[in-house]
Amino acid sequence: MSTPIPPGPAGREVKLAYPIPKISKTTLINTSALLRFTILTVISAAAIASRLFAVVRHESIIHEFDPWFNYRASKVLVNEGFYEFWNWFDPTAWYPLGRVVGGTIYPGLMVTSGIIYNVLHYLNFPVDIRNVCVMLAPAFAGLTAWATYLFTCEMADESTGLLAAAFMGIVPGYISRSVAGSYDNEAIAIFLLMFTFYLWIRAAKTGSAFYSTLSAIFYGWMVAAWGGYVFITNMVPLHVFVLVLMGRFSNRIYTAYSSWYVIGTLASMQVPFVGFLPVRTSEHMAALGVFGLLQLVAFVGIVRRLVPDKQFQSLLKTFVVLAFTVALAVLVLLTTSGWIAPWTGRFYSLWDTGYAKIHIPIIASVSEHQPTAWPSFFFDLEMLIFLFPAGVFLCFRELRDEHLFIIIYAVLSSYFAGVMVRLMLVITPVVCVSAAMAFSTLLKTYMDPVVPSIDMDTDRDSVIIDEKGEKKTPRAYAEKVKASKPGIYGLDTRLAVLTPLVCSLVMFVYHCTWVTSNAYSSPSVVLASRNADGSPAVIDDFRSAYKWLRENTEEDAVIASWWDYGYQIAGFSNRTTLVDNSEYGVTHIATVGKIMATDEATAYPILRKHDVDYLLVIFGGLIGYSGDDINKFLWMVRISQGIWPDEIQEPNYFTPRGEYKMDASASPTMKNSLMYKMSYYRFPDLFGGGQAVDRVRQQVIPNTPIELNVIEEAFTSENWIVRIFAVKKEDDIGRGLPESTAFAKGTKLKKSKSAKVGGAKKKGSQKA
């Protein structure tokens, strides 16, 4: 906090609360520049280091689900070249439909890591693409800290910028999406968001076409990288709109916005997945409208200069009404005629949190789309969430153009962060910036050594006449002023405020590190646990099963699993999947839901029609892994009920008392469902006659053996988390599968002896 000490008025001695060393001005400037650079470097280093918990504890591995797809796509990009990637059709996803990957993803992430990979390889650094992907998020987090510094410097001063950068570097709300291995779009998007905003503010402040072009280019990159670009698309026009409404329209704004919109929109249209959306969907109409508005306002400005005042008033009125009506009419017309797509369901779910639950269960089934719980604000932002409103208030006090930006950003993102857990990420930067402003103001006020001085230039013995005409000695006057004028006089006051502030900063760092270490650094494919002696152990069931699929099944085998595991199966096992995490076809997902939710006889034709070779379920009952498929089962039921309301009904899966139970009281539909059978197949046998307790649900599983006719157990991982079942082919001699299974077991031999013997002979001859 190297604020230069303001010299006293007219070179008079300033009273200081504590001595400060005398340093020349040049030294001060140079030192503070060096300090800033060093501090910023250290902040970036800290931002990177605190994201490496997972790498240090486990290994350099891609986390969770979506990153696995991004990683796989990056591998295609670097191994097969850009054009192959751009035109990539993936026949192994969404079997048998396949997926046109090049046109259905935001390629910015993969292209970014592809460029880094190629540059490194060109310089003879043969870094593995996996390591590039794993380290991309921490590296960009370092850059985000720097972008936040620049952004905040535009709002306040450098010391605030450093504080904001430090907050941004370690705040859990951002770390949650950018730890090493979390190779997702958000990994680079937040840097792009902050940098675009910084460049925009810069452009709006200076009216420089150069900065707004740069801003547009970074916006284009952002569009290529993350669907959340719509936030910028609406944020910037809104800023401009509010400025215009407040009568702050200027040529600077005009230049900045016009160049930003034109270049940015063109840039965004280069992304195949976005294409013509910027001119055809409602989400983008605000930007277009503001662009039009600016032209009108500028035009009116010119007219005003040329036309006398009186005519101008009436002209303006007619013009405004006309322009508004025409624009609205065109918008409505285009929307109804289908040229402009109305709001999407996903967008509605932002306004009405109950919307998705009723209309789009797929979106509602994702945990990160749930509304944010209050404690998670504190969990992710700690003290910043309290300082945040103070910072926004400080913006109101000064209210320059750029401060309006913070205010709008704060209001919008507060709403969105409340609607969806995932959008917590969007609020984090503005919280850091405005909290830094508040904190920095506090620190500056209380660290400033200058003691408020009373006007003492009169002689010691001269008499001062105050407002009431009373005569007073200076000393007495000073006493009175001191009593009435608020200010910070002693060292004790300063320490009394600064000490808790510093303490809270330290607490903040502790909290951030703790949260990062405990909540956000688990790769989720590898589960950490402890041995009986307390030594750390790793539960590696997922990879063990995926590796088994990769090595010991046919290369064209089709695996059916709930969509959560689609990307992982493709990435780890390189096998064809029915559905994956791209939420591409609801019917397909519902089909898998139906397979899991119905009995064997109903499921078998569906399985055969889709050429399914293996079924994969996640079962946590043995070791108490609660994220298993039985706990997700109701969503499968709901989603398939949406497509086949006659065949699947959610209430059938509850006990008569309306409980979701797996024990003896479970409903027959539940017990016959493939999901139940696969999860608990031979599970009670493991307990050797004792009570088979499902540790996730704390229920006793009945001991009656589960019979599988159309599928057979193929692989179960060490802790039974992943269970893979093979789908049987149709019987060679046309018997039903239940009969042939029974025959193989020898249980029904007596029933019709002659027929079975004949059958066996036939089978034998066929083999020969």
Added chain:
Amino acid sequence: MRLPTLLSLPLLSLATLVVEAFPKSYQNDAISRSVELGGSVTTVTSTITARSIADQPGDYVLPLAGKTGKVPIAWEVSVNRNKLGQIATSIDPETGAQVVYIPANLTQKDQLASIILTEYLAYQSKPLPEIIGQDEAQYLQFSSETTFPETAYHTKKMTIKYRAPRKIVSHSKTPNSYLPSESTSKPYKLAGSSLNLGPFHNVPASIKTVGFKQSPLTIHYDTSEPVLAIKTLQRFAEVGMWGGNLNMEDKITLFNAGPKLRGFFSRLDFQSARFRPTFPAQILREITYPIPEGASSPYYYDSIGNISTSHFRPSSRAGLPAILEIQPRFPLLGGWSFEFTVGWDLNLGSWMKTVGGDKKMLAVPFMTGLKGVVVDEAELIVTLPEGAKNVEVVAPFPVAAVEHSVHKTYLDSTGRPRITIKKALASESNEQNIYITYTYPFYASLQKPAVVTLASLTFFAIYWIVKRLDMRIASASVVKTKTE
């Protein structure tokens, strides 16, 4: 006649010499052969007591395989307990058998020489039945076309012994020729896990005698260990001159070559098998992989990441190798395969020495042999430091190919010489050092720091220039007046 320096002679002239060098100058007093059954490698050890029956008998002709027998993937010979180095094999033009010429160093008549031949045969045992359930016993069937050891000389007495890891269940008819007529005992003796044939008397020279009848033999036996094979083994060795480090990395595709698993794997049965007296033989849970003494920082991973289920045991005593206990991600059942990579660091000083001036000599073990495991495709890839020249490779056994290439890695400018040595069908007997000599002048070690220094200086210079360039369209004074 005598061939004093066989090794130096070209093969062609050798072959022409051979035709006449096949006199009856030896006879075998006794041959005792012992065959170790089990796994994908069968080890055959023949102890031959040779007697010269003429003065200056010359080289002893030792056939490795007859016309019908299988050629061993590797073999070793020792004469009077002295192990011989590499000897070229040649095809006997008369009989078509593959033979080697052993310098027995006998000068007079009636001298004795003890020759021990150890042969390694690949995939001589096949699983029977070919498909078994998870908990069933694993049986293998050994089959051989040649029961009698091939020899070029008359043999007075022959005994053959087969040893299986467990019980021998059955065997085919054993040969009944060359048995002493007065013998009333059975021509074989079967006791649990071993089968003894013979003794056979006055067996003629098999590869020389027209119409000599070899008798085929099959042995069906029980096993206690999984049958393992390695489909591909790639060993990377990289020399780091600056760090004094030799990094070794083995990329292995392990395959369970035993009977295939019927149906699928049941975890429950696998977990409960632990409580039974015998664990199913076909299931591989863990392999112990010996790595050289003094190895440090070992690692173990596969295509999808680090494998946490392994232990490293440093060598407990000088002279003993360190041990990597490797547990695959899943138990390996019949027909299953598992691909993984292990690596470790070695102190370069113990593996490389300077042999005069700039010349260095590096020893790299070609592979790590696992007992009874065949490697279908073995490859050793050695990367020498940047700037190494005049690379020469000496292999102690015949290899399929030696290729030279250039490899570029961290901070390289001109690249490092790389040598690829390939061999098909390798076994534990190929666990021998490959010697590589190269020259590495002192200035070569300075290449890397020089390049790095130059690159950083260039970067700073460019930055310095760019920082001082005025890239504004208007000159500074114009901009200033405009803003004012």
